[in-house]
Amino acid sequence: MTRPPGRADVMFHPLVWIALLFVALPFVAGVNPFVGQWSGFVGIATTMVIFALFASGFNLLFGHVGELSFGHAMFFSIGAYITALYTLHVGGPLGGNLIVALVLALVTALLWAWLLARIIVPRSSGIYFSMITLAFAQVIFFISYRWSELTGGEDGLQNIARPTLFGADLLRDSTHFYWFAAAIVFLALCGLYWIIASPFGSVLHAIRENKQRARFLGYDVDKYRVNAFVLSAIFPAIAGWLWTYYQQAINPDAGSVGYSGNVVMMSVLGGYQTILGPILGASVYYELQNNVSQLTKYWEAWVGIVFALFVLLGPRGIMGLVDDIRHYGIATALERIFSRRARVVTDMQEELPPVDEETAHSAPPARAAGEPAP
């Protein structure tokens, strides 16, 4: 299912692709040829970059450790609510400071993540883990929904001022805010890339591929999984912090099953075992939402259909498709989507050892039985 990243055949470093995407987004986000909308919306672009970070954090766990969490919106929600509460209630010299808000949001989210990880990670894996994370996320959702005195209940909190930057009111303008958010998200993604590319990340990949084998190699698998869980909470919390400032309001939906599910869909759409996948997925998801919702108010059904088709036919997502097209050409890539036989045959050819010169002359290249000559 997974192919080694093969650094040589990547055109640019993934971080370069991310930077290019973020520069392009304000001009292309929300473009809809069907209604003649040719210029981008900076607001949609902001949503895209914030959710790119949220989805990437979730995907550290799903794509790189292999544990599907259906509750990562809780960290997003915690980050968002802590930022909102701090901005609304703390005055004086430390009031309205965006760094203090970020630190508070991160500390709270990490404490909760660590507590949760200690309880659920050693006790569950696979779909059991998905069910439990979903249920615990509901705890955060209902706290924000029911504790009206603190969180404003169903209506949430409004009128949250955007912070000042270098003592100036730079972030009020939505274009400025986009570049601010994109810069923060890019920095955070650099950190995430560093984690995944580090030896720690390699151990995570080993756990994903074969937990048993990683254990026999002497790695404390549960410790790595707990650490990965806690690390994966950082990025949704940062995204929540940005989200509060962007929306200048927050409501319990931020922690709902829907939000948790959205990042799952984004990661799968983009390709969950890649760095770029969730980022691309977030953009595609919001582009799809924006364009389809102009046609029908039941847009969620169409998003669901696209997602279900990807799960059924192209579980490696858009990145997988791109990879296949570059590798096999368009015709074979399309064949691989619809025919299991084509997938098996091309995968088998992939895994064959290179034929050395002597045997190459005497015997035809090994090929799966029944496969016509190319």
Added chain:
Amino acid sequence: MLSGPQLLDQFVNGVTLGMLYILVALGLNIILGLMGVINFSHGAFFMLGAYLMYQFEHSVGFWAAILIAAVLVGVLGMAFESTLIRPLYRRIPEYTLLLTFGTALIFAQICRRVWGDDAVRVDTPAYIPQSISLFGLQYPFYRGFFLVLVTIVILAAVWLLLNKTNIGIIIRAGTRDAEMVKILGINMPRMFTLVFGIGSLMAGLAGALAAPIYAIQPSLASQWIVLTFVIVIVGGIGSFWGAIVGGLIIGIVTSFMALLWPPAVEMTGYMIMGLILLVRPRGLFGVEGLFE
């Protein structure tokens, strides 16, 4: 502070809720135990049961509508399994969860399209009594008596099916080791479809039975699926008695919480789940070795 009738009332409410939880969770649990996959659309099947009950109630009458709704959802479940889920058995179980999450979105939107965003209601027929008196106490007839009776009958039927028939032996053996059962010459794909149908039928039946009690709206699906997960975790994956005990505990404790501390009603189930996970991660009746 709390009067006798008030307590009894909450107890009946709790049992009502518990009965519906049991039906939904048991359906999910049988599927999960045998096939090792989670159906995220199970809550959507519950909701469809309620909507179909509403749809047919005018034309065929109250009792027949319950039956038709349940059977239709069961048939839908079988079609769903054999077309969409079957291709995913070769992959890791997470893919089924992902796919059924997507289809749950689609089902919710279809219900919005067909029956609208606003809640619809079904009334119990005028000729059935409001309440029934047993042992000198008054019980609401539909919720406190009929629903409990139907659930017990269904549970007995499922128990007999699982324990006294050949199909049941295959299902229980398949829960332990599906591969081995397949090698022994049993047509497992057909078995999976059948079990999926039974599970979906129970969700549809619970939905149809719940239709006169709750407002029927598109958000029903997501509310119920999460609670169903909680019950399965508390009771233990793949366990018949686990679903029953889990459903009853959560139903009753939730109802009493409504008296003690109303803001925490929705939290009750999750608190119980957290406690269970700490002391017994595989759930009260969990089978050893499943998902550990």
